[in-house]
Amino acid sequence: MENNELPADVALMWRLRETPRRGPKPSLTLDDIVASAIAIADAEGLAAVSMARVAERLGNSTMALYRHVKSKDDLLVIMSDAAIERPEPMPEGVDWRTGLTFWADGVLTAIRRHPWYAKVPISGPPAGPNNLAWFDSALGVLADTGLPEEAKVGVVMGLITYVQGQIRMAFDLAAGYADNPDAFRRFGATLRKVADPRVYPAVVRTVEAGVFDEVGSFEEDNEADFDFGLQLYLDGVAAFIDRVG
Amino acid sequence: MENNELPADVALMWRLRETPRRGPKPSLTLDDIVASAIAIADAEGLAAVSMARVAERLGNSTMALYRHVKSKDDLLVIMSDAAIERPEPMPEGVDWRTGLTFWADGVLTAIRRHPWYAKVPISGPPAGPNNLAWFDSALGVLADTGLPEEAKVGVVMGLITYVQGQIRMAFDLAAGYADNPDAFRRFGATLRKVADPRVYPAVVRTVEAGVFDEVGSFEEDNEADFDFGLQLYLDGVAAFIDRVG
DNA sequence: CCTTACTGCGTACCTGCTACGCTATTTAGC
Protein backbone atom coordinates (compact mmCIF):
# COMPACT_ATOMS: atom_id res chain seq x y z
CA MET A 1 0.00 0.00 0.00
CA GLU A 2 2.80 2.44 -0.65
CA ASN A 3 0.77 4.05 -3.42
CA ASN A 4 -1.66 5.07 -0.73
CA GLU A 5 -3.12 8.27 -2.13
CA LEU A 6 -3.74 7.31 -5.74
CA PRO A 7 -7.08 6.25 -7.22
CA ALA A 8 -7.12 2.59 -8.15
CA ASP A 9 -7.36 3.01 -11.90
CA VAL A 10 -4.51 5.50 -12.03
CA ALA A 11 -2.33 3.13 -10.08
CA LEU A 12 -3.22 0.38 -12.53
CA MET A 13 -2.35 2.47 -15.58
CA TRP A 14 1.05 3.30 -14.17
CA ARG A 15 1.55 -0.32 -13.21
CA LEU A 16 2.21 0.45 -9.60
CA ARG A 17 1.41 -2.60 -7.55
CA GLU A 18 3.02 -4.49 -4.79
CA THR A 19 4.72 -7.40 -6.46
CA PRO A 20 4.78 -9.99 -3.69
CA ARG A 21 1.46 -11.85 -3.77
CA ARG A 22 0.35 -14.78 -1.78
CA GLY A 23 -2.39 -16.54 -3.74
CA PRO A 24 -2.20 -18.61 -6.92
CA LYS A 25 -0.37 -17.28 -9.97
CA PRO A 26 -2.66 -15.20 -12.13
CA SER A 27 -3.36 -16.95 -15.42
CA LEU A 28 -4.46 -13.62 -16.78
CA THR A 29 -2.64 -10.31 -16.86
CA LEU A 30 -4.01 -6.82 -17.18
CA ASP A 31 -2.10 -6.49 -20.43
CA ASP A 32 -3.89 -9.50 -21.88
CA ILE A 33 -7.25 -8.06 -20.94
CA VAL A 34 -6.49 -4.64 -22.35
CA ALA A 35 -5.10 -6.11 -25.56
CA SER A 36 -8.18 -8.26 -25.99
CA ALA A 37 -10.52 -5.34 -25.43
CA ILE A 38 -8.60 -3.18 -27.88
CA ALA A 39 -8.67 -5.90 -30.52
CA ILE A 40 -12.43 -6.17 -30.24
CA ALA A 41 -12.92 -2.41 -30.35
CA ASP A 42 -10.68 -2.10 -33.38
CA ALA A 43 -12.54 -4.81 -35.24
CA GLU A 44 -16.13 -4.08 -34.30
CA GLY A 45 -16.28 -0.78 -32.48
CA LEU A 46 -16.55 0.21 -28.86
CA ALA A 47 -20.11 -1.02 -28.58
CA ALA A 48 -18.94 -4.57 -29.23
CA VAL A 49 -16.69 -4.51 -26.18
CA SER A 50 -18.47 -6.35 -23.41
CA MET A 51 -16.91 -8.03 -20.45
CA ALA A 52 -18.19 -11.35 -21.77
CA ARG A 53 -16.63 -10.85 -25.20
CA VAL A 54 -13.31 -9.78 -23.76
CA ALA A 55 -13.17 -12.80 -21.48
CA GLU A 56 -14.35 -15.25 -24.11
CA ARG A 57 -11.60 -14.11 -26.44
CA LEU A 58 -9.11 -15.02 -23.73
CA GLY A 59 -10.68 -18.36 -22.95
CA ASN A 60 -11.64 -17.22 -19.48
CA SER A 61 -14.87 -16.62 -17.71
CA THR A 62 -16.45 -13.20 -17.52
CA MET A 63 -15.99 -12.74 -13.83
CA ALA A 64 -12.30 -13.49 -13.90
CA LEU A 65 -11.75 -10.04 -15.34
CA TYR A 66 -13.00 -8.41 -12.18
CA ARG A 67 -9.93 -9.62 -10.33
CA HIS A 68 -7.88 -7.27 -12.49
CA VAL A 69 -10.21 -4.38 -13.18
CA LYS A 70 -12.69 -2.63 -10.93
CA SER A 71 -15.43 -2.14 -13.49
CA LYS A 72 -16.02 -1.81 -17.18
CA ASP A 73 -15.55 1.96 -17.01
CA ASP A 74 -12.21 1.31 -15.45
CA LEU A 75 -11.27 -0.92 -18.34
CA LEU A 76 -12.34 1.71 -20.86
CA VAL A 77 -10.11 4.32 -19.30
CA ILE A 78 -7.15 1.99 -19.15
CA MET A 79 -7.58 0.72 -22.70
CA SER A 80 -7.95 4.22 -24.09
CA ASP A 81 -4.65 5.20 -22.54
CA ALA A 82 -2.99 2.09 -23.89
CA ALA A 83 -4.40 2.62 -27.37
CA ILE A 84 -3.08 6.13 -27.88
CA GLU A 85 0.52 4.93 -27.52
CA ARG A 86 3.19 7.61 -27.47
CA PRO A 87 3.74 10.54 -29.79
CA GLU A 88 6.65 10.39 -32.20
CA PRO A 89 9.55 12.41 -30.83
CA MET A 90 9.30 16.01 -31.91
CA PRO A 91 11.89 16.93 -34.57
CA GLU A 92 14.67 19.06 -33.15
CA GLY A 93 14.51 22.80 -33.50
CA VAL A 94 11.09 23.20 -35.07
CA ASP A 95 9.18 26.40 -34.42
CA TRP A 96 6.05 26.09 -32.34
CA ARG A 97 3.67 26.31 -35.27
CA THR A 98 5.27 23.55 -37.25
CA GLY A 99 5.50 21.56 -34.05
CA LEU A 100 1.83 21.86 -33.16
CA THR A 101 0.81 20.99 -36.70
CA PHE A 102 3.03 17.93 -36.49
CA TRP A 103 1.51 17.12 -33.14
CA ALA A 104 -2.07 17.45 -34.39
CA ASP A 105 -1.34 15.28 -37.40
CA GLY A 106 0.13 12.73 -35.02
CA VAL A 107 -3.02 12.69 -32.93
CA LEU A 108 -5.10 12.25 -36.04
CA THR A 109 -2.95 9.37 -37.22
CA ALA A 110 -2.93 7.70 -33.82
CA ILE A 111 -6.68 7.92 -33.40
CA ARG A 112 -7.24 6.69 -36.94
CA ARG A 113 -5.74 3.41 -35.80
CA HIS A 114 -8.30 3.21 -32.98
CA PRO A 115 -11.30 5.30 -33.99
CA TRP A 116 -13.26 4.33 -30.90
CA TYR A 117 -10.77 6.31 -28.81
CA ALA A 118 -12.73 9.49 -29.38
CA LYS A 119 -15.87 7.85 -27.98
CA VAL A 120 -14.57 6.92 -24.57
CA PRO A 121 -16.19 9.24 -22.06
CA ILE A 122 -13.66 11.47 -20.36
CA SER A 123 -13.98 11.61 -16.62
CA GLY A 124 -10.97 13.62 -15.59
CA PRO A 125 -7.68 15.14 -16.58
CA PRO A 126 -5.36 12.96 -18.66
CA ALA A 127 -3.95 10.78 -15.92
CA GLY A 128 -2.55 7.85 -17.89
CA PRO A 129 1.09 7.72 -18.97
CA ASN A 130 0.44 7.84 -22.69
CA ASN A 131 -2.09 10.61 -22.63
CA LEU A 132 0.25 12.52 -20.39
CA ALA A 133 3.05 12.03 -22.90
CA TRP A 134 0.94 13.65 -25.60
CA PHE A 135 0.13 16.49 -23.27
CA ASP A 136 3.81 16.89 -22.50
CA SER A 137 4.78 16.86 -26.14
CA ALA A 138 2.46 19.73 -27.00
CA LEU A 139 3.51 21.72 -23.95
CA GLY A 140 7.15 21.23 -24.83
CA VAL A 141 6.68 22.77 -28.25
CA LEU A 142 5.57 25.97 -26.59
CA ALA A 143 8.61 26.13 -24.29
CA ASP A 144 10.41 28.89 -26.19
CA THR A 145 7.41 31.09 -26.83
CA GLY A 146 7.80 32.99 -23.61
CA LEU A 147 4.19 32.37 -22.68
CA PRO A 148 3.49 31.91 -18.98
CA GLU A 149 2.94 28.27 -18.01
CA GLU A 150 -0.73 28.79 -17.39
CA ALA A 151 -1.27 30.21 -20.87
CA LYS A 152 0.55 27.26 -22.40
CA VAL A 153 -1.85 24.94 -20.67
CA GLY A 154 -4.76 26.98 -22.00
CA VAL A 155 -3.45 26.85 -25.55
CA VAL A 156 -2.87 23.11 -25.41
CA MET A 157 -6.24 22.39 -23.82
CA GLY A 158 -7.95 24.39 -26.56
CA LEU A 159 -6.01 22.51 -29.17
CA ILE A 160 -6.89 19.14 -27.67
CA THR A 161 -10.51 20.16 -27.56
CA TYR A 162 -10.51 21.21 -31.16
CA VAL A 163 -8.65 18.17 -32.43
CA GLN A 164 -10.65 15.63 -30.47
CA GLY A 165 -13.93 17.35 -31.28
CA GLN A 166 -13.15 17.43 -34.96
CA ILE A 167 -12.12 13.79 -34.98
CA ARG A 168 -15.14 12.68 -33.04
CA MET A 169 -17.47 14.55 -35.34
CA ALA A 170 -15.72 13.25 -38.41
CA PHE A 171 -16.02 9.66 -37.27
CA ASP A 172 -19.61 10.02 -36.17
CA LEU A 173 -20.47 11.46 -39.54
CA ALA A 174 -18.54 8.75 -41.33
CA ALA A 175 -20.43 6.11 -39.37
CA GLY A 176 -23.73 7.75 -40.23
CA TYR A 177 -22.64 7.92 -43.82
CA ALA A 178 -21.80 4.23 -43.88
CA ASP A 179 -25.17 3.38 -42.33
CA ASN A 180 -27.14 5.45 -44.75
CA PRO A 181 -25.30 6.96 -47.71
CA ASP A 182 -28.51 8.05 -49.40
CA ALA A 183 -29.56 10.26 -46.53
CA PHE A 184 -26.30 12.14 -46.94
CA ARG A 185 -26.39 12.42 -50.65
CA ARG A 186 -29.84 13.86 -50.35
CA PHE A 187 -29.01 16.30 -47.56
CA GLY A 188 -29.00 19.21 -49.98
CA ALA A 189 -32.18 17.99 -51.58
CA THR A 190 -33.79 17.58 -48.19
CA LEU A 191 -32.94 21.14 -47.26
CA ARG A 192 -34.35 22.43 -50.51
CA LYS A 193 -37.58 20.65 -49.73
CA VAL A 194 -37.88 21.50 -46.08
CA ALA A 195 -36.06 24.77 -45.41
CA ASP A 196 -38.10 27.93 -45.79
CA PRO A 197 -35.90 30.79 -47.11
CA ARG A 198 -37.60 33.22 -44.76
CA VAL A 199 -36.68 31.13 -41.73
CA TYR A 200 -33.29 29.88 -42.85
CA PRO A 201 -32.04 32.54 -45.27
CA ALA A 202 -28.34 31.90 -44.86
CA VAL A 203 -28.63 28.15 -45.11
CA VAL A 204 -30.76 28.37 -48.21
CA ARG A 205 -28.26 30.74 -49.78
CA THR A 206 -25.55 28.21 -49.10
CA VAL A 207 -27.62 25.39 -50.51
CA GLU A 208 -28.36 27.40 -53.65
CA ALA A 209 -24.64 27.98 -54.06
CA GLY A 210 -24.33 24.22 -54.35
CA VAL A 211 -22.09 23.69 -51.36
CA PHE A 212 -23.86 20.50 -50.31
CA ASP A 213 -24.26 19.04 -53.77
CA GLU A 214 -21.10 17.02 -53.92
CA VAL A 215 -20.48 15.17 -50.71
CA GLY A 216 -18.63 12.55 -52.67
CA SER A 217 -15.16 12.13 -51.24
CA PHE A 218 -15.69 11.96 -47.54
CA GLU A 219 -12.20 11.19 -46.37
CA GLU A 220 -10.46 14.01 -48.19
CA ASP A 221 -13.13 16.51 -47.23
CA ASN A 222 -12.53 15.77 -43.61
CA GLU A 223 -8.81 15.98 -43.95
CA ALA A 224 -9.17 19.41 -45.54
CA ASP A 225 -11.67 20.60 -42.93
CA PHE A 226 -9.42 19.39 -40.16
CA ASP A 227 -6.47 21.33 -41.46
CA PHE A 228 -8.57 24.36 -42.20
CA GLY A 229 -9.87 24.70 -38.68
CA LEU A 230 -6.50 23.83 -37.20
CA GLN A 231 -4.78 26.61 -39.10
CA LEU A 232 -7.46 29.06 -37.98
CA TYR A 233 -6.77 28.12 -34.40
CA LEU A 234 -3.01 28.36 -34.85
CA ASP A 235 -3.41 31.80 -36.40
CA GLY A 236 -5.12 32.74 -33.20
CA VAL A 237 -2.29 31.33 -31.14
CA ALA A 238 0.19 33.33 -33.20
CA ALA A 239 -1.70 36.53 -32.50
CA PHE A 240 -1.79 35.64 -28.83
CA ILE A 241 1.95 35.02 -28.68
CA ASP A 242 2.63 38.33 -30.40
CA ARG A 243 0.48 40.06 -27.84
CA VAL A 244 1.57 38.32 -24.66
CA GLY A 245 4.66 36.23 -25.27
CA MET B 1 -46.68 9.35 -48.33
CA GLU B 2 -46.02 12.75 -49.86
CA ASN B 3 -42.82 13.04 -47.84
CA ASN B 4 -41.54 10.15 -49.88
CA GLU B 5 -37.81 10.74 -49.91
CA LEU B 6 -37.15 11.78 -46.32
CA PRO B 7 -35.79 9.54 -43.58
CA ALA B 8 -38.37 8.77 -40.95
CA ASP B 9 -36.78 10.64 -38.07
CA VAL B 10 -36.25 13.78 -40.13
CA ALA B 11 -39.87 13.75 -41.15
CA LEU B 12 -40.84 13.38 -37.51
CA MET B 13 -38.74 16.32 -36.38
CA TRP B 14 -40.27 18.58 -38.98
CA ARG B 15 -43.71 17.29 -38.05
CA LEU B 16 -44.56 16.20 -41.55
CA ARG B 17 -47.19 13.52 -41.34
CA GLU B 18 -50.40 12.74 -43.10
CA THR B 19 -53.11 14.02 -40.78
CA PRO B 20 -56.02 11.75 -41.70
CA ARG B 21 -55.73 8.58 -39.64
CA ARG B 22 -58.09 5.76 -39.30
CA GLY B 23 -57.50 3.98 -36.01
CA PRO B 24 -58.22 5.07 -32.46
CA LYS B 25 -57.13 8.50 -31.31
CA PRO B 26 -53.61 8.43 -29.98
CA SER B 27 -53.62 9.02 -26.25
CA LEU B 28 -49.99 9.93 -26.55
CA THR B 29 -48.31 12.52 -28.73
CA LEU B 30 -44.71 12.75 -29.82
CA ASP B 31 -44.47 16.04 -27.97
CA ASP B 32 -45.46 14.37 -24.72
CA ILE B 33 -42.84 11.70 -25.19
CA VAL B 34 -40.11 14.16 -26.04
CA ALA B 35 -41.03 16.42 -23.13
CA SER B 36 -40.98 13.49 -20.74
CA ALA B 37 -37.61 12.31 -21.97
CA ILE B 38 -36.16 15.80 -21.69
CA ALA B 39 -37.46 16.20 -18.17
CA ILE B 40 -35.79 12.99 -17.09
CA ALA B 41 -32.52 13.88 -18.79
CA ASP B 42 -32.52 17.33 -17.20
CA ALA B 43 -33.12 15.92 -13.76
CA GLU B 44 -30.95 12.80 -13.79
CA GLY B 45 -28.81 12.84 -16.90
CA LEU B 46 -28.98 11.09 -20.21
CA ALA B 47 -28.16 7.71 -18.72
CA ALA B 48 -31.40 7.80 -16.73
CA VAL B 49 -33.47 8.05 -19.90
CA SER B 50 -34.85 4.61 -20.60
CA MET B 51 -37.91 3.76 -22.59
CA ALA B 52 -39.47 2.36 -19.45
CA ARG B 53 -38.84 5.53 -17.44
CA VAL B 54 -40.18 7.78 -20.17
CA ALA B 55 -43.34 5.73 -20.49
CA GLU B 56 -43.86 5.35 -16.76
CA ARG B 57 -43.67 9.09 -16.34
CA LEU B 58 -46.54 9.39 -18.82
CA GLY B 59 -48.61 6.64 -17.24
CA ASN B 60 -48.25 4.48 -20.31
CA SER B 61 -46.62 1.18 -21.02
CA THR B 62 -43.13 0.96 -22.44
CA MET B 63 -44.13 -0.45 -25.76
CA ALA B 64 -46.64 2.27 -26.47
CA LEU B 65 -43.74 4.58 -27.27
CA TYR B 66 -42.75 2.50 -30.25
CA ARG B 67 -45.88 3.57 -32.07
CA HIS B 68 -44.46 7.10 -32.17
CA VAL B 69 -40.72 6.55 -32.37
CA LYS B 70 -38.74 3.99 -34.31
CA SER B 71 -36.12 3.32 -31.66
CA LYS B 72 -34.43 4.87 -28.70
CA ASP B 73 -31.74 6.37 -30.91
CA ASP B 74 -34.50 8.01 -32.85
CA LEU B 75 -35.87 9.51 -29.68
CA LEU B 76 -32.46 10.82 -28.69
CA VAL B 77 -32.02 12.65 -31.96
CA ILE B 78 -35.47 14.17 -31.79
CA MET B 79 -35.19 15.22 -28.16
CA SER B 80 -31.79 16.80 -28.72
CA ASP B 81 -33.20 18.94 -31.48
CA ALA B 82 -36.14 19.94 -29.31
CA ALA B 83 -33.91 20.78 -26.35
CA ILE B 84 -31.66 23.23 -28.13
CA GLU B 85 -34.60 25.53 -28.91
CA ARG B 86 -33.85 28.52 -31.14
CA PRO B 87 -31.09 31.08 -30.94
CA GLU B 88 -31.98 34.57 -29.82
CA PRO B 89 -32.30 36.85 -32.82
CA MET B 90 -28.96 38.37 -33.73
CA PRO B 91 -28.75 42.09 -32.84
CA GLU B 92 -28.94 44.28 -35.93
CA GLY B 93 -25.77 45.52 -37.52
CA VAL B 94 -23.18 43.74 -35.41
CA ASP B 95 -19.85 42.93 -36.98
CA TRP B 96 -19.10 39.27 -37.53
CA ARG B 97 -16.79 38.94 -34.55
CA THR B 98 -19.24 40.33 -32.06
CA GLY B 99 -21.90 38.23 -33.70
CA LEU B 100 -20.03 34.96 -33.44
CA THR B 101 -19.11 35.66 -29.82
CA PHE B 102 -22.76 36.35 -29.12
CA TRP B 103 -23.66 33.15 -30.92
CA ALA B 104 -21.15 31.05 -29.00
CA ASP B 105 -22.33 32.46 -25.70
CA GLY B 106 -25.85 31.60 -26.77
CA VAL B 107 -24.89 28.00 -27.46
CA LEU B 108 -23.21 27.79 -24.09
CA THR B 109 -26.28 29.18 -22.34
CA ALA B 110 -28.65 26.91 -24.22
CA ILE B 111 -26.65 23.78 -23.51
CA ARG B 112 -26.26 24.75 -19.86
CA ARG B 113 -29.99 24.28 -19.58
CA HIS B 114 -29.67 20.75 -20.96
CA PRO B 115 -26.14 19.57 -20.29
CA TRP B 116 -26.83 16.09 -21.69
CA TYR B 117 -27.21 17.65 -25.15
CA ALA B 118 -23.47 17.40 -25.70
CA LYS B 119 -23.55 13.66 -25.03
CA VAL B 120 -26.04 12.65 -27.68
CA PRO B 121 -24.09 10.84 -30.40
CA ILE B 122 -24.17 12.71 -33.67
CA SER B 123 -25.08 10.60 -36.65
CA GLY B 124 -25.38 13.11 -39.42
CA PRO B 125 -25.57 16.74 -40.43
CA PRO B 126 -27.87 18.95 -38.34
CA ALA B 127 -31.17 17.98 -39.88
CA GLY B 128 -33.62 19.13 -37.23
CA PRO B 129 -35.30 22.54 -37.39
CA ASN B 130 -33.72 23.95 -34.26
CA ASN B 131 -30.20 22.81 -34.95
CA LEU B 132 -30.60 24.16 -38.45
CA ALA B 133 -31.67 27.50 -37.02
CA TRP B 134 -28.45 27.74 -35.03
CA PHE B 135 -26.49 26.83 -38.10
CA ASP B 136 -28.32 29.49 -40.06
CA SER B 137 -27.73 32.11 -37.41
CA ALA B 138 -23.97 31.63 -37.47
CA LEU B 139 -23.86 31.54 -41.26
CA GLY B 140 -25.88 34.75 -41.40
CA VAL B 141 -23.34 36.61 -39.31
CA LEU B 142 -20.72 35.91 -41.95
CA ALA B 143 -22.89 37.21 -44.79
CA ASP B 144 -21.04 40.50 -45.24
CA THR B 145 -17.52 39.15 -44.91
CA GLY B 146 -17.20 38.44 -48.60
CA LEU B 147 -16.11 34.88 -47.93
CA PRO B 148 -17.25 32.29 -50.45
CA GLU B 149 -20.15 30.20 -49.22
CA GLU B 150 -18.03 27.12 -48.84
CA ALA B 151 -15.55 28.93 -46.60
CA LYS B 152 -18.38 30.20 -44.43
CA VAL B 153 -19.52 26.64 -43.91
CA GLY B 154 -15.97 25.67 -42.99
CA VAL B 155 -15.66 28.48 -40.46
CA VAL B 156 -18.99 27.65 -38.85
CA MET B 157 -18.29 23.92 -38.73
CA GLY B 158 -14.97 24.60 -37.03
CA LEU B 159 -16.67 26.89 -34.56
CA ILE B 160 -19.36 24.33 -33.79
CA THR B 161 -16.71 21.70 -33.27
CA TYR B 162 -14.76 23.88 -30.91
CA VAL B 163 -17.76 25.03 -28.92
CA GLN B 164 -19.34 21.62 -28.59
CA GLY B 165 -16.02 19.97 -27.81
CA GLN B 166 -15.24 22.50 -25.13
CA ILE B 167 -18.67 22.15 -23.58
CA ARG B 168 -18.59 18.40 -23.63
CA MET B 169 -15.18 18.31 -22.04
CA ALA B 170 -16.17 20.85 -19.42
CA PHE B 171 -19.24 18.87 -18.42
CA ASP B 172 -17.42 15.56 -18.41
CA LEU B 173 -14.79 17.05 -16.16
CA ALA B 174 -17.40 18.63 -13.94
CA ALA B 175 -19.12 15.27 -13.59
CA GLY B 176 -15.85 13.60 -12.73
CA TYR B 177 -15.17 16.35 -10.25
CA ALA B 178 -18.54 15.85 -8.61
CA ASP B 179 -17.96 12.11 -8.39
CA ASN B 180 -14.55 12.44 -6.88
CA PRO B 181 -13.39 15.91 -5.81
CA ASP B 182 -10.36 14.51 -4.02
CA ALA B 183 -8.92 12.95 -7.14
CA PHE B 184 -9.00 16.37 -8.75
CA ARG B 185 -7.61 18.27 -5.87
CA ARG B 186 -4.76 15.83 -5.80
CA PHE B 187 -4.09 15.88 -9.52
CA GLY B 188 -1.05 18.07 -9.10
CA ALA B 189 0.15 15.96 -6.21
CA THR B 190 -0.38 12.81 -8.23
CA LEU B 191 1.73 14.17 -11.05
CA ARG B 192 4.48 15.14 -8.66
CA LYS B 193 4.52 11.61 -7.39
CA VAL B 194 4.25 9.78 -10.65
CA ALA B 195 5.69 11.94 -13.41
CA ASP B 196 9.39 11.54 -14.07
CA PRO B 197 10.93 14.88 -15.15
CA ARG B 198 13.04 13.11 -17.75
CA VAL B 199 9.98 11.63 -19.42
CA TYR B 200 7.56 14.49 -18.92
CA PRO B 201 9.76 17.58 -18.70
CA ALA B 202 7.22 20.12 -19.85
CA VAL B 203 4.43 18.79 -17.66
CA VAL B 204 6.68 18.75 -14.62
CA ARG B 205 7.76 22.30 -15.33
CA THR B 206 4.09 23.30 -15.44
CA VAL B 207 3.36 21.45 -12.23
CA GLU B 208 6.29 23.11 -10.50
CA ALA B 209 4.95 26.47 -11.61
CA GLY B 210 1.87 25.64 -9.56
CA VAL B 211 -0.63 25.74 -12.38
CA PHE B 212 -2.56 22.76 -11.06
CA ASP B 213 -2.45 23.72 -7.42
CA GLU B 214 -5.67 25.65 -7.21
CA VAL B 215 -8.46 23.93 -9.01
CA GLY B 216 -10.92 25.56 -6.69
CA SER B 217 -13.45 27.48 -8.72
CA PHE B 218 -14.45 25.12 -11.44
CA GLU B 219 -17.23 27.06 -13.09
CA GLU B 220 -15.29 30.28 -13.58
CA ASP B 221 -12.23 28.46 -14.79
CA ASN B 222 -14.23 26.83 -17.51
CA GLU B 223 -15.89 30.07 -18.51
CA ALA B 224 -12.49 31.69 -18.85
CA ASP B 225 -11.03 28.74 -20.79
CA PHE B 226 -14.00 28.75 -23.09
CA ASP B 227 -13.60 32.39 -23.92
CA PHE B 228 -9.86 32.07 -24.22
CA GLY B 229 -10.00 29.34 -26.85
CA LEU B 230 -12.89 31.00 -28.62
CA GLN B 231 -10.99 34.24 -29.04
CA LEU B 232 -8.00 32.33 -30.38
CA TYR B 233 -10.20 30.74 -32.99
CA LEU B 234 -11.82 34.04 -33.90
CA ASP B 235 -8.39 35.63 -34.27
CA GLY B 236 -7.73 32.94 -36.80
CA VAL B 237 -10.97 33.69 -38.61
CA ALA B 238 -10.02 37.36 -38.73
CA ALA B 239 -6.70 36.52 -40.33
CA PHE B 240 -8.49 34.29 -42.82
CA ILE B 241 -10.96 37.00 -43.77
CA ASP B 242 -8.13 39.48 -44.30
CA ARG B 243 -6.43 37.01 -46.55
CA VAL B 244 -9.37 35.71 -48.57
CA GLY B 245 -12.49 37.82 -48.02
C1' DC C 1 -72.34 -2.93 -40.82
C1' DC C 2 -68.27 -4.66 -42.04
C1' DT C 3 -63.63 -3.92 -43.28
C1' DT C 4 -59.39 -1.69 -42.56
C1' DA C 5 -55.89 0.73 -40.39
C1' DC C 6 -54.11 1.92 -36.30
C1' DT C 7 -53.23 2.34 -31.04
C1' DG C 8 -52.01 0.41 -26.59
C1' DC C 9 -49.83 -3.07 -24.38
C1' DG C 10 -48.64 -7.85 -22.22
C1' DT C 11 -45.30 -11.26 -22.95
C1' DA C 12 -41.06 -12.84 -23.81
C1' DC C 13 -36.36 -12.91 -25.32
C1' DC C 14 -31.86 -11.32 -25.44
C1' DT C 15 -27.81 -8.81 -24.07
C1' DG C 16 -24.96 -6.81 -20.56
C1' DC C 17 -23.00 -5.48 -15.84
C1' DT C 18 -21.74 -7.14 -11.55
C1' DA C 19 -22.49 -8.76 -6.28
C1' DC C 20 -21.65 -12.87 -3.82
C1' DG C 21 -19.67 -16.84 -2.31
C1' DC C 22 -17.25 -21.25 -3.08
C1' DT C 23 -13.08 -23.77 -4.30
C1' DA C 24 -8.43 -24.29 -5.36
C1' DT C 25 -3.78 -22.53 -5.01
C1' DT C 26 0.23 -20.42 -3.39
C1' DT C 27 3.12 -18.22 -0.03
C1' DA C 28 4.37 -16.44 4.84
C1' DG C 29 5.32 -17.51 9.25
C1' DC C 30 6.08 -20.75 12.70
Place this chain on the structure above:
DNA sequence: GCTAAATAGCGTAGCAGGTACGCAGTAAGG
Protein backbone atom coordinates in the same frame (compact mmCIF):
# COMPACT_ATOMS: atom_id res chain seq x y z
C1' DG D 1 6.95 -29.27 6.91
C1' DC D 2 2.54 -27.48 8.42
C1' DT D 3 -1.03 -24.23 9.10
C1' DA D 4 -3.24 -19.96 8.13
C1' DA D 5 -3.90 -16.10 5.23
C1' DA D 6 -4.40 -14.16 0.94
C1' DT D 7 -5.69 -14.46 -3.65
C1' DA D 8 -7.20 -16.34 -8.51
C1' DG D 9 -10.93 -18.31 -11.26
C1' DC D 10 -15.54 -18.85 -11.85
C1' DG D 11 -20.71 -20.49 -11.40
C1' DT D 12 -24.93 -18.57 -10.08
C1' DA D 13 -28.10 -15.29 -10.01
C1' DG D 14 -30.17 -10.77 -9.88
C1' DC D 15 -31.27 -6.69 -12.22
C1' DA D 16 -31.78 -3.40 -15.93
C1' DG D 17 -32.66 -2.15 -20.49
C1' DG D 18 -34.09 -2.52 -25.67
C1' DT D 19 -37.35 -4.31 -28.64
C1' DA D 20 -39.90 -8.15 -31.79
C1' DC D 21 -44.34 -10.10 -31.92
C1' DG D 22 -49.00 -10.65 -31.70
C1' DC D 23 -53.51 -9.80 -29.70
C1' DA D 24 -57.42 -6.88 -28.53
C1' DG D 25 -59.92 -3.03 -28.89
C1' DT D 26 -61.21 1.41 -31.53
C1' DA D 27 -62.39 4.72 -35.00
C1' DA D 28 -62.99 6.00 -39.72
C1' DG D 29 -64.18 4.54 -44.79
C1' DG D 30 -67.17 2.21 -47.89
